[in-house]
Every structure is written in C-alpha cells, then in structure tokens.
Amino acid sequence: MRIPDDWPATEDRARAVQDELRGQVVLDETGPPPGTGHVTGVDVAYDDDRDLVAAAAVVLDAATLEVVAEATAVGRISFPYVPGLLAFREIPAVLAALGDLSCPPGLVVCDGYGLAHPRRFGLAAHLGVLTGLPAIGVAKKPFTFTHDEPAAPRGSTSPLLAGAEEVGRALRTRDGVKPVFVSVGHRVSLDNACAHTLALTPAHRLPETTRRADALCRRALKEATGADEYAV
DNA sequence: GCGACAG
DNA sequence: ATCTTGTCGC
Numbered sequence: 454m455r456i457p458d459d460w461p462a463t464e465d466r467a468r469a470v471q472d473e474l475r476g477q478v479v480l481d482e483t484g485p486p487p488g489t490g491h492v493t494g495v496d497v498a499y500d501d502d503r504d505l506v507a508a509a510a511v512v513l514d515a516a517t518l519e520v521v522a523e524a525t526a527v528g529r530i531s532f533p534y535v536p537g538l539l540a541f542r543e544i545p546a547v548l549a550a551l552g553d554l555s556c557p558p559g560l561v562v563c564d565g566y567g568l569a570h571p572r573r574f575g576l577a578a579h580l581g582v583l584t585g586l587p588a589i590g591v592a593k594k595p596f597t598f599t600h601d602e603p604a605a606p607r608g609s610t611s612p613l614l615a616g617a618e619e620v621g622r623a624l625r626t627r628d629g630v631k632p633v634f635v636s637v638g639h640r641v642s643l644d645n646a647c648a649h650t651l652a653l654t655p656a657h658r659l660p661e662t663t664r665r666a667d668a669l670c671r672r673a674l675k676e677a678t679g680a681d682e683y684a685v
Numbered sequence: 686g687c688g689a690c691a692g
Numbered sequence: 693a694t695c696t697t698g699t700c701g702c
Contacts, residue, residue, distance in 0.1 A: 536690040565691045596691050
C-alpha cells in the first residue's frame, strides 16, 4: 500500500479524483459479521507549527476488543483542511500506517464519513476503494446533513439525510448521550455498519477503534522528531 | 452573495 | 484538528 504518486495538489484536481473513483465503491456486500475477525481503527493528528502529521492504525480482535496489532506513520502535511476534501489530508499518512501492520486489518473504521459526503465519496469510501478493504465511517458531528433526534435508548437510530436521500444514520451508542453518525464506506451495508458500531461501543460513545487510534496518533505526534518521516 | 461545513 | 481548568460521575 503505497501513496499514489499522482496525489492531487489542487482542490479542483481532488474533486475530479473523487468523481473518478466514486464508481469503484462496492455497495452490494454485507460486510464481515460483527464480533468476528479483525476490526481496525485509523485516525490522524496534526501539528501545524512543525508541519507534521501522524497517523495510527490499531487492530482489535472484534470479539474481545483487545489490541492485536498497531502501527503509526509520521509525515509532512500534504493538503489543507477543506470541508469535503478531508480524505486528501488524511489518507497518505493512514495508508503508510496500514502498510506497516503485522496482520490483515479486516474491517476499517474511520473517524469521519463514507458516502455521507457532498460528492458521495468521503474518507471511508476513498480509503476503502484505495485499499480494497471493507470500510465504514463513524463521525462525531452531522456535517452538512440533517437528522431527527434518535430515541433515548442505546441502539436507537434516525436517518441521516441529504434532502430526501438517506446517506447514513444517526446512531445512539449510549443512553441519553448525543448520537454518532454512521455511513457506509466500501463493501459494507448500512445495517451492518451500525451493528459494528454498536459492537464497538460497549462503554463509550465513540468506537473503541477510534478511541485507540486517536490516543495512539496523538502519542506518535508528540514523540515525532521529524527525522522519522515516511517516504513520499 | 454570505455563512456553514467530517477532521 | 488544536488551544485549555476544574468539575461531576461511574
């Protein structure tokens, strides 16, 4: 898994890449059953002053949620944050981390959106297509979409809407706590994506995958010297 | 035209 | 994302 050498340099080119890759998303697979095999969380942290980005990939045993493997990667920030183009900022570092894992990632859980995206090709869909891995997005904020408040009990959902189109689901992972926003990335159904999210949230609002990856990439960023960058 | 907008 | 103290609760 190498960083594509034609990685976009401009916003217009990035949008063209999204339009070009969107057709490769696979939507007719259910995806792996929750509670079996591996589930991998990925996340990225930034240090604008040092111009550094750190990514982490943490593989969990889906049944026990224990850590099976982890990897980090540090590099230069290669793209600004532009709403709708998050993937271009995060993916190079994430690919480097995934490539360093000692075991297969299984299902990848992203901190952000999949098909719930202005061009229907968010981070999780993009990462899924580039790696071929099943992927879902679990976001903390509704982005530009609308939704009704899900009922109070854990497990309640309401559709995440772009107009009349259901692009994902607001999912309550803890009683009475604000929901997370789940969307399909690649090779996983929305029902299964929500089932995985619930299996990954026995104790917290956010999936264990996201929590582990978040903690690890922050630590990697702190410990980064700048001399240990991955090659581009 | 202006603001809002995953991380 | 990141900058940040104390505080309430399991």
